[in-house]
Amino acid sequence: MCTSFRGEEGLRVLEEESLQGKGLGFNGKQCIHPSQVGVVQKAFAPGREEVEWAVRVVVGDEKADAGGRGAWTLEGKMIDAPVVGKAKAIVKRAKSCGIDVDNVRERWKDQEPE
Numbered sequence: 001m002c003t004s005f006r007g008e009e010g011l012r013v014l015e016e017e018s019l020q021g022k023g024l025g026f027n028g029k030q031c032i033h034p035s036q037v038g039v040v041q042k043a044f045a046p047g048r049e050e051v052e053w054a055v056r057v058v059v060g061d062e063k064a065d066a067g068g069r070g071a072w073t074l075e076g077k078m079i080d081a082p083v084v085g086k087a088k089a090i091v092k093r094a095k096s097c098g099i100d101v102d103n104v105r106e107r108w109k110d111q112e113p114e
Contacts, residue, residue, distance in 0.1 A: 057074060060072065
């Protein structure tokens, strides 16, 4: 929890702490003031590359599943149920952060499992 929330310096400290927490694997941060919410949401939102990867995994897995395949590969890396679960969670978080996942999905609609 960050008690700094006033002014530019307080929000900078909050952003720094949030990004550090995200780097350690946390997925959120407590807020003590409404002015902190936007900074925290932005810091913990998935990045562009993370969303692209997750959508590719979800689309590829739908096709693998339709073809009766379990594990498959994407760029030489094995994709199995735990990885798909992580990708679906990223897509869900991206949607809740206001990221246009449908647009990303449209770009990767031809993703095939390898």
